[in-house]
Amino acid sequence: MHFTSVSDVGDVNALVEAALALKKAPLAFQHLGKNKTLGLIFLNPSLRTRLSTQKAAQNLGMQVMTVNADKDSWALEFQDGVVMDGVTVEHIRDAAPVLGAYCDILGVRCFPKLASKEEDYSEHIMRQFMRFAGKPYLSLESATLHPLQSLADAVTLAEHRPAHRPRVVLSWAPHIKPLPQAVANSFAEWMNRLEVELVITHPEGYELDPRFAGRARIEHDQQKALEGADFVYVKNWSSYADYGKILCRDSAWMLTENHLKHSNRARVMHCLPVRRNVELSDEVLDGPRGLVQAQAENRVFAAQAVLKQMLENDR
Numbered sequence: 001m002h003f004t005s006v007s008d009v010g011d012v013n014a015l016v017e018a019a020l021a022l023k024k025a026p027l028a029f030q031h032l033g034k035n036k037t038l039g040l041i042f043l044n045p046s047l048r049t050r051l052s053t054q055k056a057a058q059n060l061g062m063q064v065m066t067v068n069a070d071k072d073s074w075a076l077e078f079q080d081g082v083v084m085d086g087v088t089v090e091h092i093r094d095a096a097p098v099l100g101a102y103c104d105i106l107g108v109r110c111f112p113k114l115a116s117k118e119e120d121y122s123e124h125i126m127r128q129f130m131r132f133a134g135k136p137y138l139s140l141e142s143a144t145l146h147p148l149q150s151l152a153d154a155v156t157l158a159e160h161r162p163a164h165r166p167r168v169v170l171s172w173a174p175h176i177k178p179l180p181q182a183v184a185n186s187f188a189e190w191m192n193r194l195e196v197e198l199v200i201t202h203p204e205g206y207e208l209d210p211r212f213a214g215r216a217r218i219e220h221d222q223q224k225a226l227e228g229a230d231f232v233y234v235k236n237w238s239s240y241a242d243y244g245k246i247l248c249r250d251s252a253w254m255l256t257e258n259h260l261k262h263s264n265r266a267r268v269m270h271c272l273p274v275r276r277n278v279e280l281s282d283e284v285l286d287g288p289r290g291l292v293q294a295q296a297e298n299r300v301f302a303a304q305a306v307l308k309q310m311l312e313n314d315r
């Protein structure tokens with residue numbers, strides 16, 4: 001079993017319930033991971049994904065080995081047929097089988113370069129790890145998706161779900177740097193599999209790949225989109241159409257208390273790290289609406305539910 005997107009999940013609600021059950025009894029399946037090793041390879045920085053996945057694996061009795069690629073190990077080459085007389089030292093064709101030999105499950109974080117849509121959206125780096133390691137693959141965020149984050153978000157929504165079908169708004173926010181579309185793509189893809197009304201609001205030019213936006217209603221008027229919202233997920237992403245570019249720097253898109261006055265007492269989410277008073281105001285983050293710490297805590301049980309399934313499938 002691989003875990004790279006919601007497409008790898010049969011029953012999303014059952015996986016959410018499994019995570020919630022693990023939250024109540026995190027050490028109930030310590031036997032599952034005995035004598036199993038999880039390898040975590042980071043080609044990009046991380047706080048939450050690294051520590052929550054380590055904690056999840058420890059809760060299941062697994063051993064964990066973590067590598068910061070390019071810092072702890074050799075600079076990797078991913079192109080075939082190149083003469084390696086530059087900065088890269090080891091080819092993925094040679095490194096990945098070594099990792100596969102040492103690990104029972106391999107987790108990799110590999111961000112997009114945001115230079116070529118075709119290259120990033122082909123998941124070129126993730127696919128080479130999968131192909132040459134030959135072990136179950138756990139995405140720790142790829143060029144286009146962040147499924148462990150989205151599962152934690154789905155768990156957090158389930159914990160705070162109102163009695164009615166909730167209106168969930170994904171609201172673009174400003175940022176000083178061009179960021180990947182992965183969190184937004186992934187959140188939309190997972191929400192499309194749940195019983196929610198999904199609205200996405202962003203300035204013109206920030207449309208997500210329609211494969212991930214799915215049945216979401218797109219609303220360019222942020223105020224209109226936020227009316228009646230039960231949950232607002234705030235996130236920046238760079239343009240998909242004008243690939244990797246920043247098209248809007250309008251600070252009016254930053255979510256404040258004032259934006260939420262016509263919402264349905266909306267709870268506010270963000271995957272973290274957040275640029276305070278650029279993406280989201282202090283008052284919202286520190287006030288009673290904020291769910292960001294709950295999301296971060298649920299990262300442990302999301303990762304644990306996925307690892308548990310992977311270990312059970314491998315028996």
Ligand code: CP
Pocket residue numbers: 045046047048049050141149271272273
């Ligand atoms: N949300 C998230 O993935 O955080 P990190 O980048 O710190 O892992």
